[in-house]
Amino acid sequence: MKLSARTRYATRLLLDLALHDDNTPRRASMLSQSTGVTVQFIEQILKPLKKEGLVTSVRGAAGGHLLAADPQELTLGHIVRVMEGGIHMTECSRDETACERAHQCRTRQVWIRISRAMEQELEAITLSDLMQDASIIASSPADRRG
Known part of the structure; x- marks a missing residue:
């Protein structure tokens, strides 16, 4: 994406x-x-x-x-969803009817998995985090949780 x-x-x-x-x-x-x-x-x-x-x-x-939003509550995921219409690697990971092969495709579940992981990362970073230190992006959500 x-x-x-x-x-x-x-x-x-x-x-x-x-x-x-x-x-x-x-x-x-x-x-x-x-x-x-x-x-x-x-x-x-x-x-x-x-x-x-x-x-x-x-x-x-x-x-x-x-x-108008609280920087501690506003995530990058929210911003991406507003501006992009969602967080999806492929059209078929957003809508299974987008492809006639969706039910037999061997790669669709991989794209869905990657889309979810990307969304998780974007949801873990808030505007407040960026206000404090842009290097927050260098670590994963698991690293930040301790």
């Missing part, structure tokens, strides 16, 4: 909002400057994040965007 730029940038935007959580809305231009994502792309990325309730927007001269 290759994450789309939308998903990678959504994570970057959410992390920026979390790091600047002083109840002051961040304008798209500010987000663009700190994340390197164009303002136009930011506006596209924010739509599903707002719809999911992860971001809220404030209108007006002092308006902008705020993180």
Whole structure:
């Protein structure tokens, strides 16, 4: 599975909002400057994040965007599901009707297993973890649990 730029940038935007959580809305231009994502792309990325309730927007001269989710509860898995529609290595691991061979395929269960492992890893990392130390990614969930 290759994450789309939308998903990678959504994570970057959410992390920026979390790091600047002083109840002051961040304008798209500010987000663009700190994340390197164009303002136009930011506006596209924010739509599903707002719809999911992860971001809220404030209108007006002092308006902008705020993180609406708790960084300790918001996992990378949640972000990927919002932006990608799920965490699946293959279409058949998401939907068995996607392939006429799904019931006799010898590899489908492997893709499902890998998808579940990937989801477990993504669920083990929160936005709060990334705020503390991005090197958290270097260890597995089992290592972090002790």
